[in-house]
Structures are given as C-alpha cells and as structure tokens.
Amino acid sequence: MQSLKTQNAVKALLLIALAFFLYTRLANGTLYFYINARFVGFTLIAVFGLLAVALSYRFGQKRPQLADEHGHEHAAAAHDHQHSHAFSWGGALIVLLPIALGLFVPPQPLGAAALSNREINSGANSLDTPAVARAIEEKAPASKNLLDWWQTLRASANPAQELAGQAVNVTGFVYHDERFGTDAFMVTRYVVSCCVADASPLGLVVHWPQAPEFKDDQWIEVKGTFAPSTIEAWQLPILVAESVTPVAAPNHPYLYP
Amino acid sequence: MIANKPTQSDVVGQLTDTLPTGRTAGRSRLLRWLLTVGLIALVLASIFVDTLTSGVGSAFLAQRFQTFVTIFLGIFIEAAPFLLAGSLVSGAIAVFVDQSLLDRYLPRRALPAALSGAALGLFFPVCECGVVPVARRLYEKGLPTSIGVAFLLAAPVVNPVVIVSTYAAFGWGPVLWARVGFSFLVATVVGLIFHLAQAREILLPRISDAHAHACDHHGHAHSEHDSTLAKPKLGVRVQQALNTAGDDFLDMARYLILGAMLAAAMQTLVPQSALLAVGRGPILSVIAMQALAFVLSICSTVDAFLALAFSGAFTTGSIITFLTFGPMVDIKSALMFLGVFQRRVVLYLIILPLLLTLLIGVFWNLNIGL
Numbered sequence: 134m135q136s137l138k139t140q141n142a143v144k145a146l147l148l149i150a151l152a153f154f155l156y157t158r159l160a161n162g163t164l165y166f167y168i169n170a171r172f173v174g175f176t177l178i179a180v181f182g183l184l185a186v187a188l189s190y191r192f193g194q195k196r197p198q199l200a201d202e203h204g205h206e207h208a209a210a211a212h213d214h215q216h217s218h219a220f221s222w223g224g225a226l227i228v229l230l231p232i233a234l235g236l237f238v239p240p241q242p243l244g245a246a247a248l249s250n251r252e253i254n255s256g257a258n259s260l261d262t263p264a265v266a267r268a269i270e271e272k273a274p275a276s277k278n279l280l281d282w283w284q285t286l287r288a289s290a291n292p293a294q295e296l297a298g299q300a301v302n303v304t305g306f307v308y309h310d311e312r313f314g315t316d317a318f319m320v321t322r323y324v325v326s327c328c329v330a331d332a333s334p335l336g337l338v339v340h341w342p343q344a345p346e347f348k349d350d351q352w353i354e355v356k357g358t359f360a361p362s363t364i365e366a367w368q369l370p371i372l373v374a375e376s377v378t379p380v381a382a383p384n385h386p387y388l389y390p
Numbered sequence: 391m392i393a394n395k396p397t398q399s400d401v402v403g404q405l406t407d408t409l410p411t412g413r414t415a416g417r418s419r420l421l422r423w424l425l426t427v428g429l430i431a432l433v434l435a436s437i438f439v440d441t442l443t444s445g446v447g448s449a450f451l452a453q454r455f456q457t458f459v460t461i462f463l464g465i466f467i468e469a470a471p472f473l474l475a476g477s478l479v480s481g482a483i484a485v486f487v488d489q490s491l492l493d494r495y496l497p498r499r500a501l502p503a504a505l506s507g508a509a510l511g512l513f514f515p516v517c518e519c520g521v522v523p524v525a526r527r528l529y530e531k532g533l534p535t536s537i538g539v540a541f542l543l544a545a546p547v548v549n550p551v552v553i554v555s556t557y558a559a560f561g562w563g564p565v566l567w568a569r570v571g572f573s574f575l576v577a578t579v580v581g582l583i584f585h586l587a588q589a590r591e592i593l594l595p596r597i598s599d600a601h602a603h604a605c606d607h608h609g610h611a612h613s614e615h616d617s618t619l620a621k622p623k624l625g626v627r628v629q630q631a632l633n634t635a636g637d638d639f640l641d642m643a644r645y646l647i648l649g650a651m652l653a654a655a656m657q658t659l660v661p662q663s664a665l666l667a668v669g670r671g672p673i674l675s676v677i678a679m680q681a682l683a684f685v686l687s688i689c690s691t692v693d694a695f696l697a698l699a700f701s702g703a704f705t706t707g708s709i710i711t712f713l714t715f716g717p718m719v720d721i722k723s724a725l726m727f728l729g730v731f732q733r734r735v736v737l738y739l740i741i742l743p744l745l746l747t748l749l750i751g752v753f754w755n756l757n758i759g760l
Contacts, residue, residue: 144636144637144640145636147640148636148639148640151470155467155470158467164467166460166464167460167463167464167467167468168464168467168468172468172471175471175472176467176470176471178471179470179471179474182471182474182475182478183474183639185632186474186477186478186632186633186635186636186639187636189629189632189633189636190633190636221419221420222420223419223420223423223424224423224640224641224644226423227423227427227643227644227647227648228640228643228644228647230647230651231462231463231466231467231647234459234462234463235459235463238455238456238459240460240463241456241460242460243457243460243461244453244456244457246453246454246456246457247457247460247461247658326692326695326696327468327688327689327691327692327695328464328465328467328468328688328689329460329461329464329465330461330464330465330468330653330654330657330686330687330688331686331688331692331693331695331696333696390695
C-alpha cells in the first residue's frame with residue numbers, strides 16, 4: 134500500500150467491516166453461539182468504538198502529527214514514523230479472515246461433534262470433576278435446568294439413591310455414545326463462562342427405548358424421573374424418560390454459570 | 391542553500407537505499423504470514439485427510455471445521471472489545487501523556503522498577519489482550535524495559551477485575567492469595583532479569599527506535615518544545631488519539647487473529663483428555679495444567695471459573711499454576727507479544743514464566759499440600 138490516503142481508506146474500511154460483522158451477529162442473535170450473554174454489552178460497545186475509530190480516519194489525506202513528535206521532526210524520524218504505520222495487504226487479509234469465515238461458514242453453536250475433544254467433562258468421566266461449587270438455588274425440581282441438576286448431583290454424597298424418583302424436565306441436545314448402549318443417549322448442554330473456548334459439556338443419561346430415532350445434535354425436551362443406575366462402574370442417577378419431544382434450538386444454546 | 395544540498399541528497403540516498411529493502415521486507419513479511427496461515431491449513435488438512443480416509447466421511451470433517459470456526463470466532467469476538475479498549479488507552483497515552491511524566495514518576499533502579507511494573511496493572515485494569523498495545527505504547531514513550539516486561543506479565547492478574555472474579559470463584563482462600571502473589575512475584579523476577587537488557591536488544595526495531603528517541607530527549611527541557619509549538623485543539627488531539635488507536639487495533643488484531651486460530655485449531659485437534667491424562671501426581675499434574683492453560687488461551691477474567699471445574703481432580707499446586715501461568719502466557723498472548731518483542735525475547739517470555747510457575751506449583755504440592 135503506497136499512499137497514505139489508500140492506507141487510511143483501507144484501515145477505515147476494515148474497521149467498519151469488523152463493526153458491521155459484529156453488529157450482524159448481534160442483530161440476528163448468533164452472537165450467543167460464541168460468547169456468554171453477559172459479554173454481549175461489550176460487543177455492542179465495540180461496534181460503536183470501531184465505528185468511531187474508523188470515522189477518525191476521514192481526514193485521511195493528511196495524517197495529523199502527534200503532539201510530542203512535533204518537536205523533533207528531522208528526516209529520519211519522519212521516515213520512521215511513516216514506516217511504523219505501514220500496513221501491508223497481508224495484514225489486511227488476516228483482519229478479513231474472521232469476517233470471511235463468518236460469512237462463508239454458517240454460524241452454529243458447539244454440538245455433539247465437539248464433545249469428542251472434551252471428554253473430561255462428558256459422560257461418566259465428568260463425574261470425577263466437580264462442577265461449579267456455588268450455592269445451589271432452591272428451585273422446584275421441574276424448573277431445574279441441566280446445570281442446576283448437575284450441581285445438585287455434585288452436592289449429593291450418593292446421588293444415585295438420593296435423587297431417585299425426582300421429576301425432571303430438561304432441554305438439551307442429543308449425544309450418543311457407545312458407553313450408554315443403544316437404548317440411551319445423553320441430553321447435553323455446554324456451560325460457557327466467557328466464550329466457547331472455555332465451553333464444558335454436561336448432561337444426563339436418558340433411558341429411552343427409541344433412542345436411535347434421534348440424531349446427534351437434535352434439540353429435545355425430556356420429561357421423566359431419576360432412577361439409580363451404574364455406568365462404567367459409576368453409581369449415578371439415570372433419567373428414565375416418559376416423553377422425549379423434539380424442540381427448536383433455544384436462542385441461548387449455552388448455560389451460564 | 392549550499393548547506394541544504396548535501397542533506398537533501400542524503401535524504402534521497404537514504405530513501406533509495408531503504409526503499410527496495412523496505413519493499414522486500416514487506417514482501418518477506420507477507421510471505422511469512424502466508425506461510426504461517428498455510429501451515430495451519432496444512433495441519434488442518436492433514437487431519438481432515440486422515441478422518442476422510444478412515445471412512446467417517448465428510449460430514450465429520452465439516453463438523454470439525456464447524457467446531458474450529460465457532461471456537462475461533464468465539465475467542466476473537468470475546469477479545470475484540472478488550473483489544474479495542476487497550477488500543478484506545480494506548481492512543482490516549484500517545485497523545486495526552488507527556489513522556490516527561492514517565493521520566494519523573496517511574497523509578498529507574500532495578501528492584502523498584504520491576505515492582506512498580508508488576509503493580510501498574512492495578513491502575514490500568516486491562517486484560518491480557520488489552521495490555522499488549524498499552525505496554526507497546528508505553529515503550530515508545532521510553533518506559534524502562536523491566537517495567538514493561540513486569541507490567542505485561544502481571545497486569546492480566548494483578549488488576550481489580552480479575553481479583554474480583556477469582557474471589558467469586560474461589561472465595562478468600564489460599565488460591566486467591568497465591569494467584570495474585572505469585573503472579574506479582576514471577577512478573578517482578580522476570581522484570582528484574584530484563585533490567586539490564588537494552589531496548590534495542592529486545593524490542594522490535596521500530597518500537598526501540600521510538601524508545602531511543604524518547605530517551606534521547608529525556609534530558610532536554612520539554613518546555614522548549616511546548617513553548618515553540620502551540621498545542622493543537624482538543625478535537626484534533628482526540629482525533630489523533632483515535633487514529634493511533636485504530637492503527638494499534640489493526641496491528642494487534644493480526645496477532646490476535648492468528649493466535650485465536652492456532653488456539654482454536656489446538657482445541658479442535660488435541661483432545662483435552664490427552665493433556666490431562668499426562669498425570670495427576672504432584673509434578674505431572676502441574677505440567678498438564680500448564681499445557682492446558684497454554685492451549686486453551688482463555689481470558690484471565692474468567693479462567694478462575696474453569697479452574698474451579700478442575701479443582702477437585704487436580705492438585706492445588708497445579709490449579710495455582712494454571713491461574714498464574716495462563717494469564718501471562720498462552721498461544722494467543724504469545725502471538726501478540728510478537729508485535730512488541732523480537733522473536734528470541736518472546737521465547738524467553740514463554741520459558742521464564744513457564745519454569746517459574748512450574749517451580750511454584752511443584753513446591754506448593756510437595757511442601758504445602760495437595
């Protein structure tokens with residue numbers, strides 16, 4: 134990029150493009166596929182911030198000198214100065230990468246596929262890592278979501294027996310695993326504290342004879358009761374379903390601790 | 391006129407000298423970026439080829455790629471506002487903070503300098519993405535090398551926001567104190583190590599040039615400049631600050647994006663269980679949590695909540711190491727350091743905290759308790 138004018142125009146356009154990209158994600162709700170809802174406000178601020186910064190390039194023809202660089206404006210310094218703000222086409226391409234990937238790959242929340250890489254918190258294995266230890270809210274069993282149940286499970290010394298018979302009504306996506314057998318699957322949600330980089334899955338094993346009818350990633354609502362069970366030597370309550378209803382994916386696919 | 395002539399030809403000579411090299415440098419930089427991206431693509435491709443030939447099919451490939459894109463965009467979208475905030479602070483420093491202010495108030499002796507650098511985060515509450523442009527700008531203003539290094543390493547933890555979030559996760563307890571205390575300690579020690587280093591030796595050339603420039607003039611009476619030049623109007627200065635912030639943001643965004651892609655690729659390809667299976671003993675558990683912290687590249691403001699999930703299965707020492715090492719160095723921030731320091735120095739900045747936090751974690755496990 135030779136002229137300062139072109140450079141500034143490209144920079145301004147890149148910033149506006151980023152702002153626009155963030156805004157569209159915010160507007161169509163797909164932002165919740167990437168970050169905890171708590172941080173959405175920051176994204177909105179960033180949209181305005183990026184626009185303000187982009188607009189500051191509008192007097193692009195002549196870059197105003199910085200105040201304290203005025204004093205020593207010999208040739209070398211001026212040369213350095215110009216050099217230091219050179220922005221290469223390669224750099225511009227890299228900044229375009231998230232926008233390009235965002236446009237060409239349809240946005241989707243993390244699903245069953247990502248579970249295979251996060252085994253530590255999935256299925257029976259997850260039981261040896263305690264989940265969030267904050268106080269468990271006293272919610273009615275029917276209104277507890279998967280995270281609430283998980284905390285109840287963690288707090289209990291002998292969850293398989295203590296929770297048996299409790300009524301459950303939870304929503305999540307289907308995840309099949311050989312360990313559960315053919316008449317069971319896991320109803321799963323990801324818990325995201327910041328962004329999907331820290332997503333950790335949790336779920337309940339659902340006993341449902343027609344389990345193979347549901348594909349991985351299908352969102353479902355499960356109603357049923359807990360019954361004691363054993364999976365891979367782990368004593369844990371299994372959710373014996375009375376009904377499994379396919380539902381639309383929720384607006385907030387992740388649970389927030 | 392006669393005196394002017396040689397200088398002019400000098401300048402022309404300089405320009406003709408530097409122009410071709412400048413262009414080749416730009417081209418080689420482009421080539422380097424492309425190679426990096428190409429390498430990432432190659433690694434991804436090789437994995438995808440593997441899954442394709444293993445018969446699982448293209449659906450699985452698409453899902454893997456989908457996961458990669460989601461995690462990559464997640465890290466980028468999460469970090470962008472904080473990087474912008476850091477860039478705005480950097481722009482404001484560039485325009486509104488006089489470097490004589492730094493000269494007057496910041497200590498130059500080794501220990502006070504390192505200590506004040508490590509504590510600077512309390513006054514600049516920036517996270518690991520925002521701290522890099524701020525540190526870079528302060529270097530251009532002539533900040534001593536040790537203060538900058540200590541600031542860069544400590545600020546992501548030793549700042550009010552992170553202290554509060556760690557308190558929310560772990561409460562008042564050894565983990566909170568150890569996290570803040572050890573981050574402070576490690577940053578101070580690494581800062582001390584860099585005390586004797588010249589700016590020219592560790593910073594990227596264009597930053598060390600500005601640094602030298604600032605330091606050269608540090609003896610001069612600044613009032614001289616100030617009196618000869620009327621300060622521009624506030625509106626113009628705000629525009630200058632925003633301009634500088636935009637330059638900084640775009641410059642650092644490149645590193646952030648590449649770092650986020652690397653981290654997302656690692657998350658997609660390396661199963662967490664592989665890292666955690668390394669071991670649960672007093673030493674191996676610390677190493678496993680360091681590897682996890684490096685690969686995950688999650689923001690220091692929330693990593694406490696994630697660490698909580700591991701706290702039962704892993705040793706306390708390894709949790710403390712996760713919480714001190716992760717904010718200082720991970721894939722994302724190491725990539726961003728490349729925008730400030732020379733490559734050799736970035737390696738030191740990874741290895742020194744790695745070893746120090748390893749030492750702390752193992753010491754904790756063996757002497758204080760699991």
